[in-house]
Amino acid sequence: MMDDRAVSSAVSYVLIIALAFTLTTGLVLGTESLVENQRQDTARQQLEVVGQQLASTVMNVDRFNETEAVPETAAITRQFPQRAAGSQYQVGVLVDDRDAGRYTLYLDAVDSNTNVTVPVRTADSDLRPVRVNGGTLRVTYVDATDEVVIEHA
Amino acid sequence: MAGVAFGESREIERGQLLLAGAFVLAVALIGLTVVLTSSSYTGTLASQESEVVRGSDAITVRDSVDTDLTRHFRYVFENYAPSNRRAQFKSVLFPIGNETNTHYASRGRMVNVTEPPSGGMFIEGTRFKQVEPFQKFTQPAGGGTGGTDYWYPAENVELRNATIVVNNILGGNQPEEAFNMSLDTPAAAGGNWSFVVYEDFSRPSGEELIIRSRSPTDTVRTCYRDEVSSSSSKKATIHLHNGTVNGDDCDALTPIDPGRHKYTLNFTRGEKVFGKYWMIVDKPPTEGSPTLNSKFAAGTRSTAEPVLFGARVRYRYHSGTVAYETNIDIAHREIS
Numbered sequence: 001m002m003d004d005r006a007v008s009s010a011v012s013y014v015l016i017i018a019l020a021f022t023l024t025t026g027l028v029l030g031t032e033s034l035v036e037n038q039r040q041d042t043a044r045q046q047l048e049v050v051g052q053q054l055a056s057t058v059m060n061v062d063r064f065n066e067t068e069a070v071p072e073t074a075a076i077t078r079q080f081p082q083r084a085a086g087s088q089y090q091v092g093v094l095v096d097d098r099d100a101g102r103y104t105l106y107l108d109a110v111d112s113n114t115n116v117t118v119p120v121r122t123a124d125s126d127l128r129p130v131r132v133n134g135g136t137l138r139v140t141y142v143d144a145t146d147e148v149v150i151e152h153a
Numbered sequence: 154m155a156g157v158a159f160g161e162s163r164e165i166e167r168g169q170l171l172l173a174g175a176f177v178l179a180v181a182l183i184g185l186t187v188v189l190t191s192s193s194y195t196g197t198l199a200s201q202e203s204e205v206v207r208g209s210d211a212i213t214v215r216d217s218v219d220t221d222l223t224r225h226f227r228y229v230f231e232n233y234a235p236s237n238r239r240a241q242f243k244s245v246l247f248p249i250g251n252e253t254n255t256h257y258a259s260r261g262r263m264v265n266v267t268e269p270p271s272g273g274m275f276i277e278g279t280r281f282k283q284v285e286p287f288q289k290f291t292q293p294a295g296g297g298t299g300g301t302d303y304w305y306p307a308e309n310v311e312l313r314n315a316t317i318v319v320n321n322i323l324g325g326n327q328p329e330e331a332f333n334m335s336l337d338t339p340a341a342a343g344g345n346w347s348f349v350v351y352e353d354f355s356r357p358s359g360e361e362l363i364i365r366s367r368s369p370t371d372t373v374r375t376c377y378r379d380e381v382s383s384s385s386s387k388k389a390t391i392h393l394h395n396g397t398v399n400g401d402d403c404d405a406l407t408p409i410d411p412g413r414h415k416y417t418l419n420f421t422r423g424e425k426v427f428g429k430y431w432m433i434v435d436k437p438p439t440e441g442s443p444t445l446n447s448k449f450a451a452g453t454r455s456t457a458e459p460v461l462f463g464a465r466v467r468y469r470y471h472s473g474t475v476a477y478e479t480n481i482d483i484a485h486r487e488i489s
Contacts, residue, residue, distance in 0.1 A: 024173040027174075031177060035187075053198075056207055056209075068482040069481070074479070078206070085187070
């Protein structure tokens with residue numbers, strides 16, 4: 001009786017393939033979206049951690065300069081990850097109010113379009129506006145310009 | 154045959170569906186693995202930071218060394234004659250540096266406290282004082298360093314242990330007419346402080362001594378002392394570095410931190426007040442123009458004697474992530 005229906009095996013085959021394709025596409029798209037969202041969240045969290053640790057390092061180097069005499073050497077090297085959730089990222093310094101020592105660290109994950117800002121304050125020296133790739137960073141006090149500088153190590 | 158062929162085709166299609174599902178599952182699992190690994194790494198990254206890695210350990214050790222040596226400097230300053238202070242301080246520096254080095258070496262850090270390589274370990278200073286209890290605060294000796302009612306005891310100095318004992322006030326019951334001491338900074342940083350000492354007879358409690366200060370931002374603060382009068386039996390002892398009058402906090406003086414910057418010390422209308430004073434500055438008696446000696450040590454009412462103002466040591470801290478070398482000035486403004 002089933003074979004008597006007016007549907008050819010070719011049509012049945014096409015329908016099943018179409019259904020499989022639709023289901024597969026939906027699943028892939030849904031999974032990709034889920035993974036992408038999770039990846040962005042993870043990248044954001046990782047950048048926040050890196051930003052906060054970098055901010056505390058900058059403030060510590062600034063405190064190195066609070067002695068009466070100028071420090072001859074004052075540098076901290078931090079080994080941050082090269083990538084945040086699989087994405088390269090950059091670290092930038094924005095000047096909010098130089099006189100008040102208020103700056104913003106700007107961390108931007110290139111691939112995942114995620115960025116994070118972390119405020120940082122200095123008491124004794126300026127923070128030089130720079131833009132460097134993430135990874136191992138060295139935070140140095142430069143006596144000649146009375147600045148704290150973030151550079152790639 | 155057709156039925157059999159159709160059945161085989163459905164088996165193949167079912168196999169394709171399973172394959173597609175497995176593919177999707179694999180992609181999802183790989184993605185989730187990446188995400189979970191990164192997420193886990195974030196936690197690791199957040200927790201792997203320590204005081205040593207962050208650099209705050211270098212500051213903690215520096216402050217600890219500073220505190221230890223300051224305590225010792227204070228002890229030496231208060232218990233040894235001026236001629237023995239340097240040797241006593243140096244005799245302790247080496248063991249402290251050695252023990253600090255050994256202690257932190259076992260923890261993977263190189264911490265060293267030594268004499269500065271270029272010498273200049275001690276900061277020479279002067280304690281100048283007016284010792285006669287009923288002298289005006291005009292210039293004790295030497296040539297004029299200002300106008301008739303204005304002179305400066307020292308210029309471009311850091312100040313410590315500034316104590317003024319007021320035994321009498323001659324008129325001047327308005328701040329504009331009273332004795333004024335100002336700390337003028339030659340540099341842009343710091344800002345100028347000044348304070349006046351005068352009496353007001355119109356206060357509810359009668360005669361009161363008033364101290365009014367002006368901050369670098371022109372904030373005026375005032376404190377009153379009704380237990381003090383112009384009679385010599387009720388004198389006022391003003392400790393500028395402690396911010397107290399007769400041992401009690403004075404709001405007008407508390408914010409003044411004279412050890413923080415270089416100042417020129419000015420006395421204005423010194424003829425309005427009787428008493429004595431003593432202060433320590435970070436220049437030897439032979440420095441200044443005119444010298445501190447020529448201002449204070451030429452008569453009997455005052456002296457300018459050399460003292461050990463402070464000491465400078467070399468501090469080095471090296472760990473796997475931190476490189477920090479600086480000089481620490483010991484007993485800077487701490488001795489009271």
